[in-house]
Amino acid sequence: MKYSVLTQDAYKQKTDCLILGIPEGKSLPKSLTDLDGSLDGLLKGLFAAGDISSNTGEVSWVHTPDKPAKRLLFVGLGKSKELDAAKTRKAISAVMSALAKSSAGNAVSTLSEYASKSFPNDRIVEHSILALENALYKFDQLKSEKAKPGKLKQLKLTGTKADSEAVTKATAIAKGVALTKDLGNLPGNICTPEYLATQAKDMAKSYKSVKTTVLDEKKMKELGMGSLLSVAAGSAEPPRLITIEYKGADSKQKPHVLVGKGITFDTGGISLKPGQSMDEMKYDMCGAASVFGTLTALAEMNAPINVVGVVAAAENMPGGKATKPGDIVTSMSGQTIEILNTDAEGRLVLCDALTYCEKFNPQTVVDIATLTGACIIALGNETTGLMANDEKLAQEILAAGQASGDRAWQLPLWDEYQSALDSNFADMQNIGDRAAGTITAACFLSRFTKKYRWAHLDIAGVAWTSGKAKGASGRPVPMLTEYLLNKL
Ligand code: BES
Ligand code: MN
Numbered sequence: 001m002k003y004s005v006l007t008q009d010a011y012k013q014k015t016d017c018l019i020l021g022i023p024e025g026k027s028l029p030k031s032l033t034d035l036d037g038s039l040d041g042l043l044k045g046l047f048a049a050g051d052i053s054s055n056t057g058e059v060s061w062v063h064t065p066d067k068p069a070k071r072l073l074f075v076g077l078g079k080s081k082e083l084d085a086a087k088t089r090k091a092i093s094a095v096m097s098a099l100a101k102s103s104a105g106n107a108v109s110t111l112s113e114y115a116s117k118s119f120p121n122d123r124i125v126e127h128s129i130l131a132l133e134n135a136l137y138k139f140d141q142l143k144s145e146k147a148k149p150g151k152l153k154q155l156k157l158t159g160t161k162a163d164s165e166a167v168t169k170a171t172a173i174a175k176g177v178a179l180t181k182d183l184g185n186l187p188g189n190i191c192t193p194e195y196l197a198t199q200a201k202d203m204a205k206s207y208k209s210v211k212t213t214v215l216d217e218k219k220m221k222e223l224g225m226g227s228l229l230s231v232a233a234g235s236a237e238p239p240r241l242i243t244i245e246y247k248g249a250d251s252k253q254k255p256h257v258l259v260g261k262g263i264t265f266d267t268g269g270i271s272l273k274p275g276q277s278m279d280e281m282k283y284d285m286c287g288a289a290s291v292f293g294t295l296t297a298l299a300e301m302n303a304p305i306n307v308v309g310v311v312a313a314a315e316n317m318p319g320g321k322a323t324k325p326g327d328i329v330t331s332m333s334g335q336t337i338e339i340l341n342t343d344a345e346g347r348l349v350l351c352d353a354l355t356y357c358e359k360f361n362p363q364t365v366v367d368i369a370t371l372t373g374a375c376i377i378a379l380g381n382e383t384t385g386l387m388a389n390d391e392k393l394a395q396e397i398l399a400a401g402q403a404s405g406d407r408a409w410q411l412p413l414w415d416e417y418q419s420a421l422d423s424n425f426a427d428m429q430n431i432g433d434r435a436a437g438t439i440t441a442a443c444f445l446s447r448f449t450k451k452y453r454w455a456h457l458d459i460a461g462v463a464w465t466s467g468k469a470k471g472a473s474g475r476p477v478p479m480l481t482e483y484l485l486n487k488l
């Protein structure tokens with residue numbers, strides 16, 4: 001898809017599809033008067049009859065052979081006074097899915113007319129591109145019959161020259177999102193820890209600014225990563241600790257580190273999960289996938305920043321050599337852990353990855369993990385759970401979520417919750433009781449992040465969609481990229 005900013009008059013463009021916003025009102029918006037004049041008042045009539053809807057996110061097609069466009073695609077914007085970022089995003093998403101399904105080969109969007117202080121045109125451009133790429137995304141690499149390539153080849157978005165930066169940014173993020181989705185959608189028999197390692201090496205081949213190192217079991221043993229290794233013990237797939245270094249700035253600049261949970265399949269281990277929907281546990285590496293996606297986005301746009309991605313990749317299986325409830329392991333930090341539930345494995349791989357991060361002397365560390373079912377109970381599938389040991393960092397991430405529309409909500413990480421992890425036999429146990437499961441999981445991680453500013457993102461709810469539209473979402477790549485770009 002080719003995207004560009006259109007600085008000329010959109011109403012004079014020859015196009016297959018002209019996209020127009022339609023706010024609620026007694027009559028057509030003024031911007032459409034000239035257009036309607038050339039159509040002999042057709043639009044006024046359709047609007048009056050209710051055939052062009054102004055309800056937020058409702059689309060209406062009007063065919064007007066080459067006057068000036070082959071078709072007009074209207075999207076309702078609701079009451080213009082209430083047109084905020086959320087409503088604008090909803091309308092843009094709806095109109096871009098309609099466009100993706102249409103037979104138009106090219107389109108022009110005039111939605112810059114509805115830019116405001118709270119949602120300026122660079123955001124409109126950015127969200128239009130991400131929404132269209134989302135709508136066009138297909139995962140058919142494992143189907144024998146591939147989808148036909150779509151007709152749509154080009155989208156022009158009205159704006160000023162300055163908005164072309166938003167085009168560059170959004171196309172880079174879209175590429176990262178698509179990679180994150182692909183990795184998430186791949187099944188556990190293909191997307192193994194070794195597959196993720198190969199993926200990281202491929203990234204280093206594609207981008208000069210990227211360097212990849214992969215640690216195998218032997219190396220992890222030497223480093224004392226007893227916790228990470230205990231998760232992989234029951235699996236025939238060997239674990240991998242993958243480091244992807246993106247260098248966009250001077251070497252003197254301390255890096256930001258992203259740590260991803262990369263459980264390529266989570267059966268629960270000996271604390272076996274119920275069979276219902278267990279297939280969805282192939283998405284348990286979506287934190288890792290979002291690290292790949294974010295680094296891809298940064299490398300694509302040549303962002304002048306240093307970011308290190310660390311992925312803790314393992315498969316959680318039962319088996320003769322698998323870790324058992326009650327087993328005690330020693331983490332790389334030296335702290336001992338009593339594993340009461342082998343299904344709380346995410347924190348066990350992350351804690352060693354978080355200790356490993358210290359060697360990068362990081363400015364900040366953010367881990368991303370499909371960590372707890374409890375997070376889905378607390379926040380549903382809309383919102384990422386955020387916990388941090390540094391309030392400024394937490395606020396920066398929340399702001400990046402707001403700005404990108406890929407939002408998070410903070411939960412408390414107060415000391416009072418820590419006692420849930422007291423163990424009779426080791427320095428800590430790996431689970432609390434049923435209460436505050438998302439927070440006690442973060443409490444566990446916080447014991448390994450004392451040496452730097454750290455935030456934890458629980459993406460169990462947002463990383464994928466269940467049901468008929470089952471698939472990875474590509475979140476929170478937009479939020480993470482926004483957060484890192486704000487550092488520039
Ligand atoms: N990967 C799961 C968390 C999860 C559950 C993600 C459902 C997405 C959907 C994680 O490894 C897990 O099993 N967590 C347990 C923790 C419990 C044993 C303390 C959970 O949430 O039940
Ligand atoms: Mn688990």
Ligand code: ZN
Binds near residue numbers: 263284343345371
């Ligand atoms: Zn898991």
